[in-house]
Amino acid sequence: MSDTSEETLPTLYSYFRSSASWRVRLALAWKGIEYNTEYVNLLINENKEKKYLDINPTGKIPTFVTKEGKILLQSMAIMEYLEETYPERPTLPSGPVHRARVRAVCQMIACDIHPLQNLSVLRYVSDEKEKQEEWAREFIARGFKGLEKELENLSGTYTVGEHITMADFFLVPMVQNAHRNNLDMKPYPLITRISNTLMTLPEFKQTHPFAQPDCPPELRFK
Numbered sequence: 001m002s003d004t005s006e007e008t009l010p011t012l013y014s015y016f017r018s019s020a021s022w023r024v025r026l027a028l029a030w031k032g033i034e035y036n037t038e039y040v041n042l043l044i045n046e047n048k049e050k051k052y053l054d055i056n057p058t059g060k061i062p063t064f065v066t067k068e069g070k071i072l073l074q075s076m077a078i079m080e081y082l083e084e085t086y087p088e089r090p091t092l093p094s095g096p097v098h099r100a101r102v103r104a105v106c107q108m109i110a111c112d113i114h115p116l117q118n119l120s121v122l123r124y125v126s127d128e129k130e131k132q133e134e135w136a137r138e139f140i141a142r143g144f145k146g147l148e149k150e151l152e153n154l155s156g157t158y159t160v161g162e163h164i165t166m167a168d169f170f171l172v173p174m175v176q177n178a179h180r181n182n183l184d185m186k187p188y189p190l191i192t193r194i195s196n197t198l199m200t201l202p203e204f205k206q207t208h209p210f211a212q213p214d215c216p217p218e219l220r221f222k
């Protein structure tokens with residue numbers, strides 16, 4: 001872990017490849033919030049060290065520490081906190097139905113798809129990379145099938161309608177995980193089109209895993 005903390009800024013505990021961390025990096029970038037980063041390397045189990053568990057007993061990342069020193073867990077809860085405390089460039093729409101729809105997409109990804117292909121689950125399933133990928137592909141595909149259909153109703157230029165919302169911050173990192181596990185994206189043209197559109201925006205490029213300082217040089221964007 002690096003030590004870059006500065007008292008006046010919030011701190012994000014992040015790992016370049018963690019899609020849940022990328023969601024929060026996106027919300028922070030979208031709202032233009034300055035923050036410090038503490039890097040937690042999941043591959044060498046820094047998330048299981050006492051130093052980290054004292055901050056987040058679940059051993060998961062991200063963790064967000066507000067500028068007042070309050071510790072917040074869970075990417076969606078952190079993003080809701082950012083929405084409430086930094087209302088500029090809102091990431092939730094105004095009406096209750098639209099808000100519920102955005103949250104539903106977030107939860108399809110955060111609750112139904114992502115946990116099944118998390119590193120700790122893959123390590124439990126098998127030691128072999130191929131078997132891990134096969135498992136991840138299966139559960140991302142099952143989730144994307146329903147999501148793609150639902151996006152026929154919900155999407156516009158972006159995941160829900162014509163404005164960037166929290167749902168977009170969940171979608172793009174999930175698509176990145178799908179690519180990483182070599183999922184054939186042909187059955188998901190809407191998910192692919194929206195994700196490609198979003199990836200042209202600076203906030204998405206800057207926060208991409210391969211643009212992070214803790215990304216190994218061989219993977220980093222040239």
Ligand SMILES: N[C@@H](CCC(=O)N[C@@H](CS)C(=O)NCC(=O)O)C(=O)O
Nearest residue numbers: 018019020060061062074075076120
């Ligand atoms: N629901 C949590 C998921 C957090 C999560 O699973 N993070 C992953 C990285 S994307 C992690 O810490 N994995 C390490 C482990 O499970 O040991 C959130 O949205 O913050």
